[in-house]
Amino acid sequence: xxxxxxxxxxxxxKKDVYVEGKYIKTIGEKLTCLADEQLDGKGMTLIPSFANVxxxxxxxxxxxxxxxxxxxxxxxxxxxxxxxxLTDEDVYWGAKLGIxxxxxxxxxAFADMYHKVSSTAQAVDEMGxxxxxxxxxxxxxxxxxxxxxxxxxxxxxxxxxNYGDRIHxxxxxxxIYTNSGxxxxxxxxxxxxxxxxxxxHLAETEGEVTNCIKEKGCTPVRYLNKLxxxxxxxxxxxxxxxxxxxxxxxxxxGVSVVHNPASNLKLASGLEFKYCEMKKRGVxxxxxxxxxCSSNNLDMVEAMKLAALIGKAWRKDPEVIPATDIFKTATxxxxxxxxxxxxxxxxxxxxxxxxxDTHSPAFVxxxxxxxxxxxxxxxxxxxxxxxxxxxxxxGKHVExxxxxxxxxSKCAYNLVRR
Amino acid sequence: xxxxxxxxxxxxxKKDVYVEGKYIKTIGEKLTCLADEQLDGKGMTLIPSFANVxxxxxxxxxxxxxxxxxxxxxxxxxxxxxxxxLTDEDVYWGAKLGIxxxxxxxxxAFADMYHKVSSTAQAVDEMGxxxxxxxxxxxxxxxxxxxxxxxxxxxxxxxxxNYGDRIHxxxxxxxIYTNSGxxxxxxxxxxxxxxxxxxxHLAETEGEVTNCIKEKGCTPVRYLNKLxxxxxxxxxxxxxxxxxxxxxxxxxxGVSVVHNPASNLKLASGLEFKYCEMKKRGVxxxxxxxxxCSSNNLDMVEAMKLAALIGKAWRKDPEVIPATDIFKTATxxxxxxxxxxxxxxxxxxxxxxxxxDTHSPAFVxxxxxxxxxxxxxxxxxxxxxxxxxxxxxxGKHVExxxxxxxxxSKCAYNLVRR
Numbered sequence: 001x002x003x004x005x006x007x008x009x010x011x012x013x014k015k016d017v018y019v020e021g022k023y024i025k026t027i028g029e030k031l032t033c034l035a036d037e038q039l040d041g042k043g044m045t046l047i048p049s050f051a052n053v054x055x056x057x058x059x060x061x062x063x064x065x066x067x068x069x070x071x072x073x074x075x076x077x078x079x080x081x082x083x084x085x086l087t088d089e090d091v092y093w094g095a096k097l098g099i100x101x102x103x104x105x106x107x108x109a110f111a112d113m114y115h116k117v118s119s120t121a122q123a124v125d126e127m128g129x130x131x132x133x134x135x136x137x138x139x140x141x142x143x144x145x146x147x148x149x150x151x152x153x154x155x156x157x158x159x160x161x162n163y164g165d166r167i168h169x170x171x172x173x174x175x176i177y178t179n180s181g182x183x184x185x186x187x188x189x190x191x192x193x194x195x196x197x198x199x200x201h202l203a204e205t206e207g208e209v210t211n212c213i214k215e216k217g218c219t220p221v222r223y224l225n226k227l228x229x230x231x232x233x234x235x236x237x238x239x240x241x242x243x244x245x246x247x248x249x250x251x252x253x254g255v256s257v258v259h260n261p262a263s264n265l266k267l268a269s270g271l272e273f274k275y276c277e278m279k280k281r282g283v284x285x286x287x288x289x290x291x292x293c294s295s296n297n298l299d300m301v302e303a304m305k306l307a308a309l310i311g312k313a314w315r316k317d318p319e320v321i322p323a324t325d326i327f328k329t330a331t332x333x334x335x336x337x338x339x340x341x342x343x344x345x346x347x348x349x350x351x352x353x354x355x356x357d358t359h360s361p362a363f364v365x366x367x368x369x370x371x372x373x374x375x376x377x378x379x380x381x382x383x384x385x386x387x388x389x390x391x392x393x394x395g396k397h398v399e400x401x402x403x404x405x406x407x408x409s410k411c412a413y414n415l416v417r418r
Numbered sequence: 419x420x421x422x423x424x425x426x427x428x429x430x431x432k433k434d435v436y437v438e439g440k441y442i443k444t445i446g447e448k449l450t451c452l453a454d455e456q457l458d459g460k461g462m463t464l465i466p467s468f469a470n471v472x473x474x475x476x477x478x479x480x481x482x483x484x485x486x487x488x489x490x491x492x493x494x495x496x497x498x499x500x501x502x503x504l505t506d507e508d509v510y511w512g513a514k515l516g517i518x519x520x521x522x523x524x525x526x527a528f529a530d531m532y533h534k535v536s537s538t539a540q541a542v543d544e545m546g547x548x549x550x551x552x553x554x555x556x557x558x559x560x561x562x563x564x565x566x567x568x569x570x571x572x573x574x575x576x577x578x579x580n581y582g583d584r585i586h587x588x589x590x591x592x593x594i595y596t597n598s599g600x601x602x603x604x605x606x607x608x609x610x611x612x613x614x615x616x617x618x619h620l621a622e623t624e625g626e627v628t629n630c631i632k633e634k635g636c637t638p639v640r641y642l643n644k645l646x647x648x649x650x651x652x653x654x655x656x657x658x659x660x661x662x663x664x665x666x667x668x669x670x671x672g673v674s675v676v677h678n679p680a681s682n683l684k685l686a687s688g689l690e691f692k693y694c695e696m697k698k699r700g701v702x703x704x705x706x707x708x709x710x711c712s713s714n715n716l717d718m719v720e721a722m723k724l725a726a727l728i729g730k731a732w733r734k735d736p737e738v739i740p741a742t743d744i745f746k747t748a749t750x751x752x753x754x755x756x757x758x759x760x761x762x763x764x765x766x767x768x769x770x771x772x773x774x775d776t777h778s779p780a781f782v783x784x785x786x787x788x789x790x791x792x793x794x795x796x797x798x799x800x801x802x803x804x805x806x807x808x809x810x811x812x813g814k815h816v817e818x819x820x821x822x823x824x825x826x827s828k829c830a831y832n833l834v835r836r
Contacts, residue, residue: 060779064789068740101779265727266793268736271689296793297780302720306727309683313728318686322486361478361519362715364823365830371482375684375714378796405782412783 001036001389008041008355010345012369017046019351022389027347037391044355044383045369048343049108050300051334054199054237054258054288056114057123058086058094060101061412062293071205071267079293082416083115090411091116095123097408098298103129103398105299105379106354108387109340111199111235111258111288113172118159121167128392130352132338133160134172134199139183146183157194166388168196175201176220177208181227188229197233197338203246204238205269221246230255235337237288239278240270247274247281256284256337259329261306262297263290272314275307275321286334287326299379304330308374323374350388357383357396419454419807426459426773428763430787435464437769440807445765455809462773462801463787466761467526468718469752472617472655472676472706474532475541476504476512478519479830480711489623489685497711500834501533508829509534513541515826516716521547521816523717523797524772526805527758529617529653529676529706531590536577539585546810548770550756551578552590552617557601564601575612584806586614593619594638595626599645606647615651615756621664622656623687639664648673653755655706657696658688665692665699674702674755677747679724680715681708690732693725693739704752705744717797722748726792741792768806775801775814 003019010017016031017024026033066078091114102110109130112120117135124131135156139146153171160169171187171194173179179187184200191198203209203220216223221242224230232254239257242250250257259273278285287307289298304326311321335343335352342352358366362377373381385393392398421437428435434449435442444451484496509532520528527548530538535553542549553574557564571589578587589605589612591597597605602618609616621627621638634641639660642648650672657675660668668675677691696703705725707716722744729739753761753770760770776784780795791799803811810816 061783062785063783063794064786065783067786067789067793068737070736097779097782104779262727265731266736268730268734270734271728271731292794296789297795299796302796309680309724310689310728310731312686313683313689316686316688318488318684319486359823361515361522361823364515365479365481365483365827367480367830367834368482368485371485371714375485376481376710377715378717378720378798380796380798405777405779409783412785416785 003037003039003351003386003389003391004031004033004035005039005041005046005355009045017345019386019389022350024345024347024349024351027345039355039384039391041355043357043359045358046345047354047356047373048331048345049352049354049385049387050106050330051286051338051340051343052102052107052110052289052298052300053235053286053334053337054260054290055098055110055112055298056291056293057098057110057112057120057298058091058114059291059293060098060298061090061094061408061415063296065293065416067296085415085418086115088116088119090415091119092123093404093408093411095120096127096404098292099123099127099129100398100401100404101292101298103127103385103393104382104396105301106382106385107298107300108352108385108392109335109338109342111170111338113174113199117156121160121163124167125163128390129387130166130340132168132170132197134170137171137173137183137187138178139180140178141180146180149183150186153190170197170199172199175208176212176223184224184229185227188227188231191233197235198231199235199237202236202239203241206241209241219243219246221249225249238264238269240264240273242274244277247278247283250278251282256286258286258288259307260288260290260295261303261310262295265306265310266296267294271310273311275311276315284333284337285329286337287330300330301373301377301379301381304374323371327370327374351386352388353386354382355384356381421455421457421769421804421807421809422449422451422453423457423459423464423773427463435763437804437807440768442763442765442767442769445763457773457802457809459773461775461777463776464763465772465774465791466749466763467770467772467803467805468524468748469704469756469758469761470520470525470528470706470716470718471653471704471752471755472678472708473516473528473530473716474709474711475516475528475530475538475716476509476532477709477711478516478716479508479512479826479833481714483711483834485714503833503836504533506534506537508833509537510541511822511826511829513538514545514822516710517541517545517547518816518819518822519710519716521545521803521811522800522814523719524800524803525716525718526770526803526810527753527756527760529588529615529756531592531617535574539578539581542585543581546808547805548584548758550586550588550615552588555589555591555601555605556596557598558596559598564598567601568604571608588615588617590617593626594630594641602642602647603645606645606649609651615653616649617653618655620654620657621659624659627659637661637664639667643667656682656687658682658691660692662695665696665701668696669700674704676704676706677725678706678708678713679721679728680713683724683728684714685712689728691729693729694733702751702755703747704755705748718748719791719795719797719799722792741789745788745792769804770806771804772800773802774799
């Protein structure tokens with residue numbers, strides 16, 4: 001399979017891009033190579049697709065179901081009772097809906113953490129994107145529950161081996177306040193043995209930090225350090241409350257952090273994410289949307305704008321986090337964190353890319369394309385998406401999108417009513 | 419002229435809405451009245467259109483032209499030298515582009531402040547929206563300049579009398595740090611005599627407040643109070659830095675405040691806008707995008723999300739500024755502040771409305787339409803727009819949009835190059 005993209009803007013110049021198999025083979029001018037398919041890039045700008053490094057994709061089913069509520073009543077009254085009723089089919093259609101939303105807004109790779117991981121894998125496989133999927137791992141400090149969740153996790157990893165190279169199992173204990181130190185150490189060993197990523201929530205709220213100090217005698221990052229589980233395989237989501245020394249520990253141990261500005265704001269977790277400080281110290285910072293239940297969409301373009309704007313505002317410095325920087329975070333760094341050779345448009349890299357339709361007010365005038373993309377546009381400026389060398393959206397249309405919206409909608413309504 | 423909208427969702431129910439002339443005449447079920455035009459509302463939800471109560475519409479020409487810069491170098495190096503070169507034609511096409519963007523994202527009324535107000539009026543007239551237009555009024559504390567700017571202002575008001583009832587002249591001295599107390603008092607008298615609105619920037623930055631205290635011996639609101647110019651005709655933009663007593667002064671004198679979250683964040687002016695405190699004290703708070711130069715778009719849906727999210731985050735309270743509240747602010751209150759009988763869908767009100775296309779992931783599932791609109795969607799979910807009883811966008815297409823984007827683009831490039 002080969003694709004030739006003609007006359008597309010790339011870094012300010014008109015180019016042709018030839019894709020062979022999964023990879024970008026040639027970037028040049030007036031390429032004449034024969035290809036199975038030719039895409040007209042006129043009026044379009046080519047960018048690498050986004051990596052959404054923290055979400056709970058099937059939670060699209062709960063979009064708008066209990067907003068403007070404090071965290072605990074929301075979880076206890078709205079989310080947990082309904083999650084207990086989730087079927088494989090619910091998660092499958094919920095994941096398809098979330099992936100549809102991500103494709104439509106230019107994301108082709110994501111890191112997930114949710115129940116019924118096989119159903120999510122099935123959805124990822126069919127939709128043509130890349131999923132780094134963790135199940136829901138909770139031991140609640142209970143020995144029996146620990147055995148159970150470990151066994152489930154091992155079974156999930158096995159189940160995901162049936163899928164191709166776009167789907168990767170990740171070990172994902174939920175958080176330090178829902179899992180024992182033993183479980184966390186097991187997860188670290190398990191990720192090492194199987195050479196997989198290790199994904200968890202960390203330092204998301206002030207309460208988590210206060211409780212950690214009370215219960216473990218130190219802050220969350222120091223606690224993980226004591227357990228000996230800081231490593232380059234570890235990706236922590238949120239990381240809002242960290243001091244300079246903790247940022248140093250993350251940097252020295254190669255841990256990555258995922259910033260989720262929308263959910264941090266909406267749940268009022270906080271806004272002073274230390275993006276600049278982490279980057280300066282050498283921590284890899286990626287970007288995520290979190291689940292559609294708390295963000296409430298999976299649009300990485302919006303996540304870029306929020307991250308840049310909030311970062312400027314709380315520091316009272318309009319020069320920090322410029323558009324080009326947050327764009328690199330959402331594309332190149334996100335893919336690096338997941339270990340994907342994508343996120344830049346370069347020969348030899350995977351053909352995971354988007355054609356942006358610049359024929360819209362957000363891109364007029366086009367003094368600065370990246371600024372327009374980050375500050376003026378939103379994810380729905382994406383026209384065409386390629387992942388792994390295949391076209392998965394064309395002219396803003398994804399195959400089967402009507403059925404996905406209809407089925408996911410039915411699952412969602414039935415779920416909260418049954 | 420009459421329009422019948424069939425089978426549209428309104429407040430959760432399927433309704434027909436009959437528009438006669440400029441007004442909503444009948445809302446009911448299975449209406450059979452004959453109309454000049456029938457719109458199919460299937461799959462659509464009807465909402466009042468938005469009022470963008472603070473912008474500089476022709477500044478779309480400078481979209482993305484100098485981002486991530488501190489305020490003064492940005493103004494001195496990028497904006498002011500280019501604004502000095504603006505022609506009538508530039509402002510006309512820049513305004514058309516901005517109005518196009520507003521229509522596409524559901525806004526039909528706006529308050530503006532910019533150079534060459536007649537050119538903006540011409541654009542408003544042709545595009546079919548409502549404009550409350552102030553010229554650029556600066557006396558820079560100079561007597562001769564004051565005479566000149568007053569004369570120009572009087573001429574502008576005269577010029578705008580040639581337009582119909584959608585176009586209103588507003589007196590708009592830029593700010594307290596660019597205009598003398600004499601000019602501000604003149605503006606207040608002028609607005610009273612002519613029964614027009616009085617629009618200005620106020621308390622936008624900490625620096626403005628510090629300087630005001632130094633130079634006038636008090637904070638900005640107290641300074642206006644001393645001048646005797648607080649009145650229900652006054653609309654202040656930004657109002658970020660105000661204490662409780664100042665909020666009380668605004669409330670007691672019927673002054674309205676416009677919150678501009680995107681530009682407050684991007685220029686790092688600050689984020690602690692006292693939305694809840696003002697509303698509690700009885701101040702009318704409206705919402706704006708500010709100019710596309712600092713926000714960088716004119717999307718009121720995005721402005722709603724930003725206002726709600728930031729308000730929750732800095733207060734550490736996820737329950738404040740719920741979606742329904744900020745939606746009311748962006749529609750009903752915005753129109754009230756401008757004195758327009760619109761912003762709600764009620765018989766007898768002006769037919770300024772949008773049909774929202776809910777066939778998109780942001781609205782699936784539709785547990786809560788207003789939550790989906792505010793937190794998950796963006797302005798490009800708007801499918802059809804009516805203003806003053808006329809359809810001004812249909813199926814996401816505005817007549818002449820290609821020419822507007824092309825001409826505005828040319829003006830913008832020529833401007834910064836000449």
